[in-house]
Amino acid sequence: MHDVAAAASVSAKTVSRVFNDDPHVAPATRERILRAMKELNYVPNTLAQTFRSGRAPVVGVAVPDIADPFFSAIARGVEEVAVENNIAVSVTSLGDEPSREQPVIESLLRFQLTGLIVAPTSNDQSYLERWSGSTPMVFVDRAPTRFAGDCFVEDDRGGAHTATTHLIRHGHTRIGFIGDTLSIPTTHNRLEGYKAALDDAGIPYRPELVTFGARSAAGAIASLEFLLAAGPTALFSSDARCSMNVIPGMQEVHSADLALVGFGDFPMANALRPATTVIDQNPSNLGRLAMNRILDRIASPAKKFRRRTVLPVNLVERASCLVSWEAGTAGAAGVAATVGVAGTAGTAGNLPSELRPAV
């Protein structure tokens, strides 16, 4: 910058004024400086500007796994709003180990970020208390525990209730619940919704129809084998990651003739046969809302905002909920039997969620 100032025979401050679009610069001077900047190949150092201002024009996004389509869609939504405001997005995968959450997030917070958006993996965010004054934080998908932070979550309980009720209406009474772990709030709430739906229908709750650990392909198979002993005719999968593990698992253990509704859309759900009926979530909207809240908090520090926003979800009926245990024989042939229905159904081509490949 000094070189530019020298070349244009002005002071450093005037150079600064030029690339800050300060109107108080004579057109001639501005010209001269711009020319010098070109010639000297000068670009302002964002780091120094940032340091001076005390805030990095960056929002952090911390999610369990950025490679999970659900979370990458959230990141995409955050990004859409961030770019419009000249803010960069730094993403971090927290992984499956809850104890990693705190150190990872605190190291992010040390960057003096413009804001932080997190889908937590642990069940205690009280360590964020000391940071709450300095960096606006917003939670997505999962509400914080022992910490009062803004959050945007989905209607987990209601969605699970809808899904379960849908299966009940199709005549199912032995409906399995397959989830990740109760320690994440979404799974907890969805189990509540599942229970409530059973209760509302007068169907007794049976613990042997509830299982966890479908976070991995192997876990999904173990879960299925456990469930199968209880003779379910339908399954409710508690999240998209589970669904993506459970569906191949069902094919593998020859239980593809169970009806299925999953919470959360996922890539190719509508191309499977039968196409998977899901509760649609709109994750990129979640990201956009979170990013907008960060901006609002900064713009209006005194204003009160609703801490917790619960977004509605809706059932996307495709075909997997129509599969009937009684109609087919066990094994893969059961899938074939239902293909005609699914393949020709008008709903099969539904593309409701933003999880589809490209728009």
Next chain:
Amino acid sequence: MHDVAAAASVSAKTVSRVFNDDPHVAPATRERILRAMKELNYVPNTLAQTFRSGRAPVVGVAVPDIADPFFSAIARGVEEVAVENNIAVSVTSLGDEPSREQPVIESLLRFQLTGLIVAPTSNDQSYLERWSGSTPMVFVDRAPTRFAGDCFVEDDRGGAHTATTHLIRHGHTRIGFIGDTLSIPTTHNRLEGYKAALDDAGIPYRPELVTFGARSAAGAIASLEFLLAAGPTALFSSDARCSMNVIPGMQEVHSADLALVGFGDFPMANALRPATTVIDQNPSNLGRLAMNRILDRIASPAKKFRRRTVLPVNLVERASCLVSWEAGTAGAAGVAATVGVAGTAGTAGNLPSELRPAV
């Protein structure tokens, strides 16, 4: 920091020494300072450290779309290596508009990043010349044009040749090529491989069997309708995003009885019926290699590295390549006809790529 120094009655420098793990601090002093840091709730300001050092402990990742599973897997790979080195990862989606590439990347570069990893969307990276001295840059998936940068790409030509040859061996002679756009090098190279395979088999190249624009669901359908006029019996899809659009499209236009091989694995490819045969790419490995190269470049500025690394790809045979146009009738029934084969084939459960939901 000054407050801490005062509270512990030492100088600022000594405080700095403590949180930098400098051994030249008396244990008693260190104790005293640590206590003061706790009490005053002090955390070192990363921004200032960063500014002082002149480099942000951040690598940029710029890809067409972070929500695309292929690119989010690359980002995940970068992240894995980055965290081990206390480096944050900032991701940016370049979008589908090539002209956005330069401004977006240059604004990233102004951050004095530790390094930048790019999958470019434009076909001219000459603007990076002026930055090449200051920030190590590595290209992934797509080699740079008019710019000499490190790159890690896949054997596009070879993989496409393998895929096409595989279809030819299954008796196909009218094989359609369906891609995004020739302006990205991968599609260009894959078309070359496709042509070469036809040539090697003595099959004449027919332009009416080649189409582009399958970047969107609508584009895929248009592509399919165009292709269908030429009466193909099989399809080669040039990338995962195309495959994810083409497969639902095939169902929609009742062309599901075409054999298919796709370049690039994608979520649920192995759960579809027929399961999709693909050329497997290992995107997260691409990310890890790129991040390691950045670190290597920094550690050994003088050392020579191979500019261009071409990674081998391999065919993952599932079932979609076995579909035979002659065997089924047109429409969804064609799918049903092949389900038995696919569903019971030993290869159906293959999980080769890192694109599967969770590991």
Next chain:
DNA sequence: ATGAAAGCGCTAACAC
């Protein structure tokens, strides 16, 4: 419309 000086929070380089 332009410039001079001071300083953001931290850390090399050098005392002591």
Next chain:
DNA sequence: GTGTTAGCGCTTTCAT
């Protein structure tokens, strides 16, 4: 083992 000085590149404040 600990302190002092100076400065990273920019911008704010206050003159001129």
